[in-house]
Amino acid sequence: MPKKNLKMRVVVAPTPAVIAAAYDENGKADACTLAFYSPISHVPPCVVIGINATQKRKTLKSILSSGVFSIGYPSTDQVKEADYIGVDSGYDTDKLANIGYTVTEGQTVHVPVIDQLKLSLECKVVHTVTVGSHMQITGEIKNIQADEEILDEKGRVVLEKLKPLIYDEEGFSYHTLGDSFADSFKTGAEFKKSIGR
């Protein structure tokens, strides 16, 4: 199959859409939706996010000044609210108040945890570096809060219950999570055996 070279852009998707939030210096909760986000370490658990630094986003400023942030997962039935938080600006208005969202202070760090989101992480900034147009921020997870309704009996998050938003950067659209169809490690281990390794 011949390969074609594409125009240089971030085609790389899909990623989960999440809402980052932080208190500004006056105690107001800022929030922005972003899709540049991934876990990055197991022990201790850490995540990395990328926020456009050329647009002077208020949430970015509040994350850097407070040194802490929360990450919340909107569900598919919250797509309007999540997308809105990505298009309006906290300099002009109180985005969370506008949509009836409320926050509770984190239990481990001074961050606003959005009550209406079913899964939230409380994070402390451990590393930052400017990468092109974005600020790359690594956070250590200090606490994880979840609604009981998205957990199984062992206390693990069930993605089918969380119904996260999967963002398609190329198609400018949100997808649902599809079906689970293969186990990790087991699938590879069986295949390994089948090829005589």
Add this chain to the structure above:
Amino acid sequence: MPKKNLKMRVVVAPTPAVIAAAYDENGKADACTLAFYSPISHVPPCVVIGINATQKRKTLKSILSSGVFSIGYPSTDQVKEADYIGVDSGYDTDKLANIGYTVTEGQTVHVPVIDQLKLSLECKVVHTVTVGSHMQITGEIKNIQADEEILDEKGRVVLEKLKPLIYDEEGFSYHTLGDSFADSFKTGAEFKKSIGR
């Protein structure tokens, strides 16, 4: 809804499963599957990956020694191969040869691009830092290669044709991408108008 505090781990999912590859000092192509991966900058386009640094993974060594790497997207019909590349070790065997995968050198940087993957990025390392158990590696995308069959008429990647693997770190399983159900920016802009902003 009362929140429950969860056990401290990286519950944060779902993320796309991709295959990172790099040449070792003898010109052998190493590859490993990983799910700690996200775009991180638009201009220039950059990605960030996390690779476990405590397991002395050979691909990590080759990325750091060569300063470049490729990222390839396996499709759902390649889940066995992708998961296998995550469970076997390049110190013991030639994983790619074992499954009949071949590589072609990148056009912009000295990286192995896996021929059988429909979407690949050629990347140059621009930043590294140890984060907990993992090495966090940021790469600038120098070229993007794709099979024609996954592109639309404008040359953009169509995720429904790529059929990426979505990894669930909590459930240890691979999911398909679900349906597109809302446009980004438009959904939020309409909602903004509806609430009088």
